[in-house]
Amino acid sequence: MQVAPSETVALNSYSPELRQQLFQYVLQLADTSLILGHRLSEWCGHGPILEQDLAMANIALDLLGETRSLYQYAAELEGQDRTEDDLAFLRLAVEYKNPLLVEQPNGDFGDTVARQFLFDNFHYHFLLQLKASPDERLAAIAEKAVKEAAYHLKWSSEWMIRLGDGTEESRQRLDKALGNLWRYSGELTTPTAAEKALQATGIIPDYAGLLPKMEAHLNHVFQEATLPVPQGVFMMTGGKEGRHTEHLGYILAELQYMQRTYPGMRW
Amino acid sequence: MVAKAPTEERIWQLLEEVSDPEVPVLSILDLGIVRGVKVDGEQVTVSITPTYSGCPAMNTIATDIRLRLLAEGIPNVTIHNQLSPAWTTDWMSQAGREKLEAYGIAPPVDGTATGHVLNLFGKDTAVRCPLCKSDHTHLVSQFGSTACKAHYQCDDCHEPFDYFKCHA
Numbered sequence: 143m144q145v146a147p148s149e150t151v152a153l154n155s156y157s158p159e160l161r162q163q164l165f166q167y168v169l170q171l172a173d174t175s176l177i178l179g180h181r182l183s184e185w186c187g188h189g190p191i192l193e194q195d196l197a198m199a200n201i202a203l204d205l206l207g208e209t210r211s212l213y214q215y216a217a218e219l220e221g222q223d224r225t226e227d228d229l230a231f232l233r234l235a236v237e238y239k240n241p242l243l244v245e246q247p248n249g250d251f252g253d254t255v256a257r258q259f260l261f262d263n264f265h266y267h268f269l270l271q272l273k274a275s276p277d278e279r280l281a282a283i284a285e286k287a288v289k290e291a292a293y294h295l296k297w298s299s300e301w302m303i304r305l306g307d308g309t310e311e312s313r314q315r316l317d318k319a320l321g322n323l324w325r326y327s328g329e330l331t332t333p334t335a336a337e338k339a340l341q342a343t344g345i346i347p348d349y350a351g352l353l354p355k356m357e358a359h360l361n362h363v364f365q366e367a368t369l370p371v372p373q374g375v376f377m378m379t380g381g382k383e384g385r386h387t388e389h390l391g392y393i394l395a396e397l398q399y400m401q402r403t404y405p406g407m408r409w
Numbered sequence: 410m411v412a413k414a415p416t417e418e419r420i421w422q423l424l425e426e427v428s429d430p431e432v433p434v435l436s437i438l439d440l441g442i443v444r445g446v447k448v449d450g451e452q453v454t455v456s457i458t459p460t461y462s463g464c465p466a467m468n469t470i471a472t473d474i475r476l477r478l479l480a481e482g483i484p485n486v487t488i489h490n491q492l493s494p495a496w497t498t499d500w501m502s503q504a505g506r507e508k509l510e511a512y513g514i515a516p517p518v519d520g521t522a523t524g525h526v527l528n529l530f531g532k533d534t535a536v537r538c539p540l541c542k543s544d545h546t547h548l549v550s551q552f553g554s555t556a557c558k559a560h561y562q563c564d565d566c567h568e569p570f571d572y573f574k575c576h577a
Contacts (some may be wrong), residue, residue: 193550193560200552205465211492282493286462289495289576293551298527366529 145282160343165219167340169229170239170382172212176230177390178244179205179259180397182254185199190251197297198254204290207398211283214356217365231401235390243326245390249370252305252315254356256323259298259363266291299363317383321374326375331356337382415483427477430469431555434512436471441500444491445477453478455526456489458496460576461556497577509573510539515561517575538563538573546570 156164182202182290189195213226244263248254269291305312331342331349340346366369380386400407424443429435429544437443437457443458455474459467466525471488482541498517521534533548543565551574553560 193552196554196560197552198549200556203463203465203556204461205463207459207461211462223414278493282495286459286492286495290461296529297551303529363529 161219161221163336163340164345166239166336167297167346168212168280169214172209172216172229173238173240174244174277175205175209175212176343176397177238177240177393178258180393181246181248182258183290185254186249187408194251196292201258201294201297204287204294206371207322208283208287208290211286215279215283227401231398235386236384238380238390238394239384241242241326241377242387243323243327243330244390245381245387245393246323247389249319250315252312253319253323255298255301255305256319258294259302260323260327262291262295262298263360264327264352264358266295266409267352267359268349271352275345276346288303292322295359299341299359302363302369306364306369308359316367317369319362320369324372325374326377329379329381332377345358413451414451415445415446415478415481418492420455420478420483421505423473423477423481424455425472427470430466430473430510432512432514434508435505437474439500441504441505442470442500447495451551452482452485453483453485454487454489456491458491458494460496461542464556498573498575499577501573513539513540513570514558515570515572519575520577521575529559534572534575536561537572538566538568540568541566548572561568 147376168300181200182205183196185195186202187195189198190274193288209230210226213229216225217224237394243257246253246257265286269284269288273280273281273288293332303314304318331353333349341348359370381390420540421438424446425438425493427437429437429440432440441458442457442460443455444458445454447454447456457467457470457474467490474488478484499519501517509516515536515538518536524534535544536546536548537544538546539562543562543563545564546561547564548567549560550560551559553571557573557576559574560569561572562569
């Protein structure tokens with residue numbers, strides 16, 4: 143890693159408790175982008191057409207860039223000897239705090255588009271708010287990432303509409319994808335106890351404030367896609383507290399293989 | 410080699426000679442990613458900002474800056490990665506825009522950033538073909554050969570080309 147991290151914000155102004163809370167939360171954000179970025183990168187060379195293969199690889203790259211900024215900040219917040227690489231590659235599945243949605247398998251292109259849309263709709267609106275965080279570092283990361291998230295949301299929204307209002311088969315597949323993935327969408331905006339504590343400090347946005355804009359965009363896209371918005375589905379949660387679906391372990395087995403086999407290996 | 414303390418002006422001159430590894434016709438100054446130079450005795454600090462969060466060229470650019478300055482006998486260099494304010498194509502120089510077009514990449518059309526995500530299937534930005542200069546072109550994909558470029562095709566000469574996206 144050749145580039146020094148950005149100038150440090152006044153980390154010392156946080157109490158040790160708050161600093162620890164923030165560390166856990168920044169890790170959660172980093173894990174989320176890492177796991178979804180990794181999932182998208184699995185499409186590389188397998189996309190339905192070249193342009194969409196490139197689109198997914200580009201989105202993966204944006205997410206990995208965001209993830210590095212977050213892990214670097216997390217490492218500083220922790221203040222131990224761990225680096226961004228240690229945090230990304232040497233933790234166990236139960237220590238990962240990503241929501242369940244992003245670890246779900248790629249499935250077919252419809253599954254990937256549905257997963258991406260549900261995430262992007264949260265991510266974009268969340269980053270817009272995080273830009274205003276009093277934590278300068280989080281605000282700077284969000285300011286950078288939100289411009290990219292806007293491209294992602296446009297891409298996944300348009301594909302939702304193309305597939306939903308497309309052929310009989312594309313509609314059926316997207317409908318099936320939503321039937322499977324919708325249950326994981328609620329976790330994104332359901333705060334854990336740890337998130338509630340941070341929201342109370344004003345450092346991170348209250349998710350309730352995001353919901354009206356997220357719903358408006360989602361309703362617009364579903365209407366254009368001629369899809370009914372699923373109702374009354376029981377929402378699965380737990381990922382943000384380390385309780386994952388079976389899929390995460392397999393992702394980590396591949397993602398961490400090199401560091402586990404050759405500890406301390408550098409690029 | 411005994412080095413004189415470098416001046417800021419000299420550092421800026423040297424940085425003009427460092428090119429973007431992915432678009433080699435552009436210097437990193439043309440691209441607008443150098444956000445500041447500070448000289449404190451023999452210690453030089455150069456602040457750079459990524460175009461996109463995941464830009465894989467950042468490490469290479471940092472190395473190239475170090476090597477260029479080292480070649481002038483300036484070994485004490487710190488490279489700061491500055492995220493805010495976030496990079497925008499507004500910072501790309503006029504000379505840079507002309508070099509891009511001559512190289513075959515359409516330069517950013519200002520004021521067309523994709524901030525309006527609700528404007529789905531909106532009209533494509535009108536981009537001039539860098540090869541035959543026709544305005545009859547269409548967007549193939551927002552995502553091109555690198556994060557900062559979209560993929561277009563000319564309807565007159567039919568050549569596919571890269572468009573450096575407006576990012577504001």
